[in-house]
Amino acid sequence: MKRHSFLLLLLISFVLSACSNEKENATTKPIVKQDVDKQETRLKEVENINLEISKETLMSLPSGTLMADLSYKEDIEEIGNNIPELDPDIKSQLPSQLEKLAQDSDDLNTIKKGLVGLLASPHYRQVIESSIAYQPNFEEPYLPDPTRSEGDEELTTTKKAIILLDASSSMLLQSGDRVKMHIAKDAVKSFAQTIGQSSEVSLVVYGHKGSEADKDKFESCSAIEELYPMGKYSKQDFQTAVDSFESKGWTPLAGAIQKAAEMSSNYLEGTTIYIVSDGAETCDGDPIQASRDLAAKNSNNTVNIIGFDVDSNTEDQLKAVAEAGNGKYFKADSPEELSKTIQKEWLPSTLDLAWAFTMAPDGWELGDEYKIGEQYPLQLWTIGRRESHRLRDAITIMGENNWITDEQQTELSDWAMERSDAIKEVYISMAKENREKADGKSKEIRQRVDKWVAKMKELKQQRGDI
Numbered sequence: 001m002k003r004h005s006f007l008l009l010l011l012i013s014f015v016l017s018a019c020s021n022e023k024e025n026a027t028t029k030p031i032v033k034q035d036v037d038k039q040e041t042r043l044k045e046v047e048n049i050n051l052e053i054s055k056e057t058l059m060s061l062p063s064g065t066l067m068a069d070l071s072y073k074e075d076i077e078e079i080g081n082n083i084p085e086l087d088p089d090i091k092s093q094l095p096s097q098l099e100k101l102a103q104d105s106d107d108l109n110t111i112k113k114g115l116v117g118l119l120a121s122p123h124y125r126q127v128i129e130s131s132i133a134y135q136p137n138f139e140e141p142y143l144p145d146p147t148r149s150e151g152d153e154e155l156t157t158t159k160k161a162i163i164l165l166d167a168s169s170s171m172l173l174q175s176g177d178r179v180k181m182h183i184a185k186d187a188v189k190s191f192a193q194t195i196g197q198s199s200e201v202s203l204v205v206y207g208h209k210g211s212e213a214d215k216d217k218f219e220s221c222s223a224i225e226e227l228y229p230m231g232k233y234s235k236q237d238f239q240t241a242v243d244s245f246e247s248k249g250w251t252p253l254a255g256a257i258q259k260a261a262e263m264s265s266n267y268l269e270g271t272t273i274y275i276v277s278d279g280a281e282t283c284d285g286d287p288i289q290a291s292r293d294l295a296a297k298n299s300n301n302t303v304n305i306i307g308f309d310v311d312s313n314t315e316d317q318l319k320a321v322a323e324a325g326n327g328k329y330f331k332a333d334s335p336e337e338l339s340k341t342i343q344k345e346w347l348p349s350t351l352d353l354a355w356a357f358t359m360a361p362d363g364w365e366l367g368d369e370y371k372i373g374e375q376y377p378l379q380l381w382t383i384g385r386r387e388s389h390r391l392r393d394a395i396t397i398m399g400e401n402n403w404i405t406d407e408q409q410t411e412l413s414d415w416a417m418e419r420s421d422a423i424k425e426v427y428i429s430m431a432k433e434n435r436e437k438a439d440g441k442s443k444e445i446r447q448r449v450d451k452w453v454a455k456m457k458e459l460k461q462q463r464g465d466i
Contacts, residue, residue, distance in 0.1 A: 063122030102403035168207035196233025220249025221283035254285025270300020373434030384423030
């Protein structure tokens with residue numbers, strides 16, 4: 001009986017053992033296949049990494065799988081002669097990843113790609129694109145040119161200028177052998193062409209309806225009209241507007257300034273008011289207060305007045321109006337003076353022309369721009385140096401664990417240094433490109449200034465100013 005029991009126990013043990021082995025084999029085989037699949041996937045991903053160093057290859061380089069948490073600020077922080085330590089999280093994950101890399105292949109080229117795949121910076125594209133986008137930011141010189149015709153390239157501007165032209169009956173008087181209104185119109189046409197180079201312009205006339213008779217006072221004092229709407233200067237349209245009216249009646253100077261104030265309240269930027277007048281207020285308004293109110297609405301608003309052939313009392317009022325509006329008063333007693341005075345707003349003096357070279361970038365400005373242009377290329381080099389230290393730390397870990405031979409460790413360490421040097425060459429090339437951008441822009445500005453100076457000197461000679 002005992003013997004049969006023993007045989008029965010032996011048989012049960014054998015059956016259980018066999019079942020256990022079958023179960024173990026059933027679970028082991030899929031795991032082995034899974035490991036093979038993972039290995040093939042890793043090798044395939046590694047194979048797509050380009051080890052060549054250029055702007056293009058670095059921009060297309062995928063971020064290292066262990067570098068997702070590396071911030072841009074940390075990556076570009078200058079390291080000097082210091083050796084940055086590995087992030088603790090990366091340091092803890094790295095050995096297992098390196099062991100898998102060594103197990104996957106003993107080919108050095110594959111190992112290099114695997115190291116880059118783990119530790120490449122995620123910020124190459126960002127810093128290179130920023131460097132490529134760099135444009136020098138020198139201050140643009142203001143070079144107004146009244147002789148420029150329509151269709152020429154225009155300066156981008158957001159400035160606003162309102163020209164207020166007195167069309168009261170006093171402008172019907174003669175100055176020399178011409179009517180004052182006609183003289184003023186010609187001067188305003190020239191002036192608008194000048195300021196239209198750097199500002200949007202508007203033409204507002206006043207006193208151009210009714211007559212100087214008492215019965216027409218209300219109509220004339222209410223006649224304040226914008227004939228050329230604020231906008232880009234058009235020579236033909238502006239001159240058509242100037243020629244569309246004649247002098248008629250009273251002088252609502254305060255009302256005209258108030259009209260300008262209402263217009264300027266819709267503009268975000270400051271507005272410059274230019275008034276051409278030969279008379280004081282005759283419509284019972286207070287132009288001094290109106291000018292003060294306009295300036296109070298925006299500290300950048302100004303009221304400039306050109307008094308054309310005015311008496312002393314009128315001149316006193318116009319001076320006070322300009323002063324209240326934070327502007328300037330100019331006096332013109334003849335047609336020639338009006339033309340010269342109105343152009344004096346833009347035409348540079350001989351001294352200005354002598355110092356015009358200072359409008360082009362000087363050595364200090366160029367040096368500052370060099371530094372700005374080198375900012376992103378220098379960040380690229382820093383990123384490359386940090387990456388090189390990570391690669392060499394990883395190579396050391398592989399050598400210490402005998403996952404690679406001593407010869408392989410030496411060769412890989414040399415490669416990491418050479419990679420850093422190659423990235424430095426890209427930095428030097430990018431910095432040179434940006435320096436050439438700065439040089440080219442500086443030269444272009446200087447040529448424009450020189451050309452403008454020559455043209456202005458010729459213009460002043462023609463007008464007898466030199």
